[in-house]
Amino acid sequence: MYFVEWLMRRTLTASKKDITGFEGDMKQFEKATEKYGKQYRGMQERQVSDAPSDARSIYKMNDTYMDVRTFFEEWRGGVVLGLFPLLLGVLGFPFSFLIPMGIDLVSGHTVHTGRAIVTSDYIAFLVLLFGWFLMLAAFIYLFWIFRMECLVQRHIVVRFNRKTRKIYINRPNFAGGNQVYDWDDVVASVDPDDQVVTKKRKREILMLFFFKQRTGAEYHDVVFLGAPLRSDHELYALWEYIRRYMEEGPESIPKPKCIPSFPWPWRSLLAPWSFLENKWAAAPWSPRMIALVLIASPVMLLHAVAHWCSLLLCWPVYWPRQLRRESTASEPV
Template sequence: MYFVEWLMRRTLTASKKDITGFEGDMKQFEKATEKYGKQYRGMQERQVSDVPSDARSIYRMNDTYMDVRTFFDEWRGGVTIGLSPLLLGLLSFPFLFLIPLLDVFFYGVWPATGDVATNESYVAAVGMWVIWFVMVAAFVYLFWIFRMECLVQRHIVVRFNRKTRKIYINRPNFAGGNQVYDWDDVVASVDPDDQVVTKQRKREILMLFFFKQRTGAEYHDVVFLGAPLRSDHELYALWEYIRRYMEEGPGSIPAPKCIPRFPWPWRSLLAPWSFLENKWAAAPWSPGMIALVVIVSPLMLIHAVAHWCSLLLCWPTYWPRQLRRESTATKRL
């Protein structure tokens, strides 16, 4: 679901009128961006981990570019579940009720019984059409929410191109749109001066910041990278994997176990499991964890089905022609 990206975009591009009451917070944020923009300049050349890892986050890699997934791919299905009754009603209502009810207007008979239509029949037929139009209006009004995970590109993809030394972000327009940034301008959510990281199980996000002071763009930008990472150790390992690929080439890192872009149904089963993975790892096969999995398994199955349906209602990520030309690969790994 792209709600977080949409919300972040709205926040970063907010006008002074929109942030009334939060001017102090925005000034502090701007000071922080200037600080980190200077402090972490050149971090692309500094090693932060001895064990680079793909962290289950690579779609494709070759000697020219590497495509990396973003964090919130598992956070989809809720909108599909919430709006599915409205959508199913919108599609089925005409066939179940509206088309048969045309007999009332054209032939003067009630379709279910064949009896002569009365005044009440005409009122009921008009009422059913009104209900359907209300459903259409509700769907149109809520369509922007529906687009957060359906009828939109299937994934946000971040491409790291060694040939051009640029980062390409491919995402829907409402979530920030396609952007191109210089590799040397990125600031990652790792501290090059602190390589003391733990393997404690917790959900981590690798964030890449593109501050306008460095990029020359009108607004700041941020992208949430990688699968749900299991520790800050894995977070640093993923950044080191990307850093070495861009600075030293694919020969300096282990070959990735690429994840498929096609929406295989069994991969959707992994989406709800990702929310329990760390808890399970902390106490595998314990009675409490087994009971928790059994209790929530129906919800996990519903989430998995909704997750898969949302993917099927989307289309594959499409790269503009110019970006495809810049990403022509000579060898795929």
Template sequence: MYLLEMMHWKSKTSEDLAPSLCTVMLDGADCPSTGQRTEAQPDDGFAIFSVSENFIDVQGAWQEDKRGLITFVFLGLMYAWQYMMLYRILIPELGILFSGIDENGFPLSMEGYIFIPLTGMVWVAFNVLFFKFLWRWIRLEIFVQRRIVVRFNRVTRQVHINRPAYAGGVVTLSWDATVPEMSGGDPGSASGDGRLMLAWPSHYSGAGFDDLCMIGGALADRGSAEELWEYIRRYMEEGPDAVPQPARLRSMFPWPWDSVRSTLSFLVPSWRTGDKGLVLTFALILSPLLLLHSICHWLSLLLCWPTRWSGIIKSAGLPGAAVPRLTVAEDFGVEVARKLRASTIKVVDEPDDPAGLHRAKSSSEFDSE
């Protein structure tokens, strides 16, 4: 689901100018540049959807595999209120109301004339409240695009992030303004907490807003995050021949076995480092819940639509094709642009840090001084 992406966008467009995730990430960070080779060997980390001479499409949602619970709740509510309440109760009672004859063949009583419309009003009120207050949370994982995809175009040297509209929509940023941050357990620990985050601070990109995207899923450790970053970096800087072909591409189609793999992914770190017999026993005990989770995970993917790119992004990098324009804050409208610019990082130059990367403040910190 896309909870993190929605929260990040809300933090940038709300009146409460708390430090954004991008501010927290860069405060005190020591980040390599896009042109700086790391010691890690490039590895795709099973995060690549497609690769070509011009671009690679990479998984851009850290919590993409964490779905299924909202689908279970949604389907349960729909069964209770749309099937049981509407089809099994309300529709037959409306037939009785219009005929004036109850199920026993007697004239409908005054209580029936009051109770049946009241039942209908309760059903209508539930649906109004549901779509008014809960629908945006339901769309964190269903009735939304199936994947968040990040396209790295080495010809135009641009990064395109395709997210739902409630998380900022599709944005185009400069590759040269990318700041990576890798975190997780020590390389080789297989702790399952590896994270690769890419940021585009406003003072680097000139977009008028800070952006942040987590690449790949939950990686094995910090070493895996460094290897994935080096894979992307070498592809962009040195070309497709500088990196190995992915051992296996992620599928954009919702295959059921991918849902099973995602459901069992939380057991992988323990399987790698712990007692395999204990892990198997634990999985067998939880097998009914794991099966239910896998089914709901798969249904959530089926209830989404494929991620789509605009024509100009699809053709970017081809001979004679137009280069997509970089996204700026004003593309989101005047009011949203004002909030985005107010939430950006402001750089504090220090004698030993002329670039200002190692000490950044959000606008709210400046306003409080």
């Protein structure tokens, strides 16, 4: 789930030694940040859509703040599937083989048959013990990958506080950590001068950039906002929803259909479907699409189960006390 955020963080904070061979690309990127940082200053005041939409992306909204989800929540479960055999071996091997064999070796005979222990039994035990240590070492080595979607906070939350006019990002440290930015410094991946937006079905991501030239931070920052958006029209509508909330208040936008933060199983079923949703919308109930869904349904079900398990292996989002107080304040701090 957090692999893209982790990779982006590593890229944005890379040292000159780490980017050897890519110096030209980084210079071009820095020039682009300066350009966009100047070009889109004040974009918070410019309307980009006539139909603001929550785009199925709001956790909570009140008169003070609004919590918005991030993009890659559906992209989880793969680590659980990939490392499950290894995890099963680490946890199950001792109870299935090592402990029963250890008891037999201590007693001098097998519990079930009463056969006397011979030298080959000791050798077999040592081989199995060595195999278990190898699995344990492999799991410890790959644990950083496991933490990408398990034993970590369940979601990344981006909170927009219209009273303090700040943006609060709550995420794991390896994915960028908790950050606070001024609303007036954000640059969104929309062009205020571009009024040509279509409803053509394609996956879109609303990206919010925080360039260090504007924020005064040591590094650039970026968050990928919203549910898997289904067109650039929906992308602009989501940004307009956020923009109007911050600039004009909740009375200027439709009431959102808030998504639950609790990991209900049925929401995990929607995760694999999001990858086929646009194709289905282009040709609903066509023989080809029905066949594709039937063929992919076992994989989709496996993905849904792994997605749900990864959510259950995480804990709810926790806001540190100071950040919680500031991000929920009803007046400037």
